[in-house]
Amino acid sequence: MMQEISPVQLQFLGAARTVTGSKTLVQTERHKILIDCGLFQGGKPEQKLNKLREFPLNPASLNAIILTHGHLDHTGFLPALVKKGFHGPIYATPPTRDITEVILYDSAHIQEEEALQKNRRRGNRSKRYKPLYNEKHVTRTMKLFKTFDDREWVSVAEELRFRFHRSGHILGAVSVELEAAGKRFIFSGDLGQRAPLILDTPAPLPEADYIIMEATYGDRLHDTTTSPYQALQDVVNSAFAKGGTLIIPSFAVERAQEIILILNNLIQEKSIPALPIYLDSPMAAEVTGLFQKHRGWHNMTEAETSGLTQDIHLVQSFEETQLVLSPDGPRTKIIIAGSGMVTGGRSLYYLKHLLGNPDNTVLLVGYQAPGTRGQLLLDGAPALEIDGDSYEVRAEVRQISVLSAHGDQADLLWWLGRFKQPPQQVFLNHGEETAMQVLKELIEETFQYPVATPERNQVYTL
Ligand SMILES: [Zn+2]
Numbered sequence: 001m002m003q004e005i006s007p008v009q010l011q012f013l014g015a016a017r018t019v020t021g022s023k024t025l026v027q028t029e030r031h032k033i034l035i036d037c038g039l040f041q042g043g044k045p046e047q048k049l050n051k052l053r054e055f056p057l058n059p060a061s062l063n064a065i066i067l068t069h070g071h072l073d074h075t076g077f078l079p080a081l082v083k084k085g086f087h088g089p090i091y092a093t094p095p096t097r098d099i100t101e102v103i104l105y106d107s108a109h110i111q112e113e114e115a116l117q118k119n120r121r122r123g124n125r126s127k128r129y130k131p132l133y134n135e136k137h138v139t140r141t142m143k144l145f146k147t148f149d150d151r152e153w154v155s156v157a158e159e160l161r162f163r164f165h166r167s168g169h170i171l172g173a174v175s176v177e178l179e180a181a182g183k184r185f186i187f188s189g190d191l192g193q194r195a196p197l198i199l200d201t202p203a204p205l206p207e208a209d210y211i212i213m214e215a216t217y218g219d220r221l222h223d224t225t226t227s228p229y230q231a232l233q234d235v236v237n238s239a240f241a242k243g244g245t246l247i248i249p250s251f252a253v254e255r256a257q258e259i260i261l262i263l264n265n266l267i268q269e270k271s272i273p274a275l276p277i278y279l280d281s282p283m284a285a286e287v288t289g290l291f292q293k294h295r296g297w298h299n300m301t302e303a304e305t306s307g308l309t310q311d312i313h314l315v316q317s318f319e320e321t322q323l324v325l326s327p328d329g330p331r332t333k334i335i336i337a338g339s340g341m342v343t344g345g346r347s348l349y350y351l352k353h354l355l356g357n358p359d360n361t362v363l364l365v366g367y368q369a370p371g372t373r374g375q376l377l378l379d380g381a382p383a384l385e386i387d388g389d390s391y392e393v394r395a396e397v398r399q400i401s402v403l404s405a406h407g408d409q410a411d412l413l414w415w416l417g418r419f420k421q422p423p424q425q426v427f428l429n430h431g432e433e434t435a436m437q438v439l440k441e442l443i444e445e446t447f448q449y450p451v452a453t454p455e456r457n458q459v460y461t462l
Contacts, residue, residue, distance in 0.1 A: 006181050007461050010210070012454040013056065014038055014049070015430040019216055020073040021049060022430060025057075028181045031157050032057065034065045035176060035187045035212075039076025039107070049456075050077065050132055052084055056457065060085035064156050067092040068189025069173035070099030071253065076107050079137035087144065091154060093164055094147045095172025095294040099253060102286045104138045150174055150203070165203040168192025169405050170254040171290060171297055175205060183462065186423075188213045190430065191407045194414055197228065197258050198298045202407075207421040210462060215431030217408040218439030223401050229271075231400045232262050235363050236272040236334065244359030244395075245333055246275075249347035249374065251340035254405055255365060256284035257291055257308055259336055261300060264307045278324050280315035280346045281338040321346060325353050340366060342373035348386050355384060360395040365403055412439060413446060426451045427460075 006029045013034075014021030021040035026033050040046040048054070059081040067090065068074055078090065078100070092100065111131035118129040148154050150164040159181050164174035169190040176187040186208040192199060226234075239246040250256045256279065266272045279285060288308045291298060295305060315321055324335060338345030342364075354360040368374035373384055377397045383390045407415065416426070426449050428436045440451040454460070 008180050008183055010185075010212075010427070010460045010462060011056075012427070012429060012456060012458055014040060014456065015073070016454050016456040016458065017431070017433050017436060018046075018456075019430055019432060020046065021077070022068075022074045023077065024187065024212060024429070026178065026180055026185070028160060031063045031160055031180075032061060033063055033156060033160070035178070036068055036074040036189070037065050037077045037081060038071070038073040041073055041076075050080070052080060055081070055084075058085065060087065062086055062088055064088045065090045066162060066176055066178070067096055067100065068167070068176060068187065069170055070096045070103055071170065071190070072103050072107055074190070075100045075103060079104060079108065079133035079141045082141045082144070083133050083137045089146045089156075090141070090144045091146055091148060091156075091162070093150065093172045093174055093297075095290060095297050096174070097142075097145045097147050097172075098290050098293070099170070099172060099287060100145075101138075101142055102283060102290075103253075104141060105135060106283055108133055108135045108138045165205055166200050168196040168199045168202040168407075171199070171287075171294060173199075175202070177206065177208070183210065184208045186211045188415070190214050190216070190405070191412065191415055192405060193222070193407045194411045197403070198261065198300050200299065202415055204418050207419060207423075209424050210427065211416070211419070211423045211425075212427045212429060213412070213416065214406075215412070215428045215436045215439045216406045217404075218412060218428070218431050218435035218442075219437075220408055220435070221410060222404055222408040226402060228258070228400065228403050229262055229266065231402055232259070233266055233271050235361065235398050235400070236263070236266070236275070239334075239361040239396075240273055240275065240332055242359045242361070242396075243332055244357060244361060245331070245335060245354055246361045246363060247335045247337065247347065247350050247354055248363045248365060249340055249342045249345070249351075250281070250284065250336050250338065250365060252281050252283035252338055253287050255340060255403065256281060256336055257288055258403055259365065260288075260308050260312060261304055263334065264304070264311050267311075275332055275334050276330050277312040277334045277336065278315050279312050279336050280321055280324065280350075281336065282316070283338060284336070285309075285314050315346075321349060325350070340374070341368050342377065351384065352386055352389075352391055355391045355393050355395050358394045358396065362395050362397045364397070364399045366401060367404070368399075409439065409442070413442065416443060416447065416449075422447065422449055424450070425462075428453050
């Protein structure tokens with residue numbers, strides 16, 4: 001009698017026709033595992049999706065979770081599942097484990113703070129609003145981690161094993177090659193550019209039956225006419241010529257470190273003046289420490305890696321933040337502060353003081369989502385609202401888009417083009433609807449592979 005091959009079910013619980021909430025359920029006859037466990041981010045409709053009742057199975061019935069990288073939209077739902085009974089292993093690379101720890105404690109802190117404010121507004125008449133999770137759940141989550149380097153096979157259960165391959169997105173980021181019930185899957189995770197600034201090129205991957213691939217920039221190309229070095233050099237020199245302050249709102253993971261690396265190198269080669277650089281983001285400072293801990297996971301030299309902290313001023317407390325802007329300090333300086341799209345963080349404090357002076361420059365780096373203060377600045381808004389007050393914008397606003405942790409359309413096609421055998425099916429996730437549609441048509445045209453664009457919670461039996 002011929003042995004029957006049992007089917008595998010794939011269900012897209014998040015990042016389906018959107019870019020947040022990454023979660024894909026893989027089910028074999030006896031096992032259930034999740035690839036990534038992200039939080040949905042954005043407005044109220046997205047936040048509703050983070051409710052536990054939206055999660056279609058009992059978290060305790062999951063056997064394991066495998067992470068591609070540490071970003072909140074891939075890890076931020078973990079403590080919620082642990083709170084509701086998940087107790088299996090969480091597999092990740094060593095840097096991903098550490099970045100996840102920083103990100104999850106920050107996330108718990110933000111959620112506890114939000115709950116506090118909501119309850120204050122509600123008074124004591126209505127029922128109390130509870131955060132999705134708190135610091136204690138994060139501590140419990142971190143105990144479940146099991147770390148593995150890339151390229152080593154890890155057995156989860158009988159007929160279920162995986163290995164990691166570097167994906168060039170952020171420190172520790174990987175694609176996952178999964179073998180389940182005799183079928184091979186590749187989950188791309190977030191993919192970096194073909195030639196990332198400080199990481200390895202995304203690794204070539206073995207053949208697969210099914211490829212699950214991100215599509216963030218499926219409809220766009222990065223502007224690569226100027227290198228990040230040239231772009232930053234131009235901005236710093238013109239900011240210096242005006243004699244004002246250059247403020248760079250930045251993401252804490254990867255982006256802040258890249259900017260500091262480039263600035264340090266530009267100063268060394270005397271392409272820009274040796275201005276004082278202040279990093280005012282506790283989270284970015286923590287992540288910088290991880291670049292120093294996990295040296296085998298990036299391509300910075302020893303000197304460049306130590307320069308990330310030695311050659312700059314790390315601002316720790318709010319008292320120090322105030323000192324950075326004191327009239328006794330240097331007038332011309334560079335400040336890097338969270339957050340990247342000016343949605344929160346310490347950059348807000350600086351902008352209140354710096355926006356009104358045309359001598360100052362605001363440099364926005366990378367993608368600015370619609371509706372964020374970053375996008376409003378780019379659109380030439382005459383004033384910006386911060387903490388309920390309006391601040392006139394007279395500072396110069398500039399943007400650099402070449403530094404991106406994501407590959408663009410050409411990079412995505414290049415990545416897929418390296419598979420020598422056609423897969424049975426490509427599934428696109430982690431992309432807005434239009435980006436996915438454009439990429440789907442391009443893949444069908446270029447490679448003649450069948451491409452699906454799953455909706456949220458859609459199930460495929462393979
Ligand atoms: Zn990411």
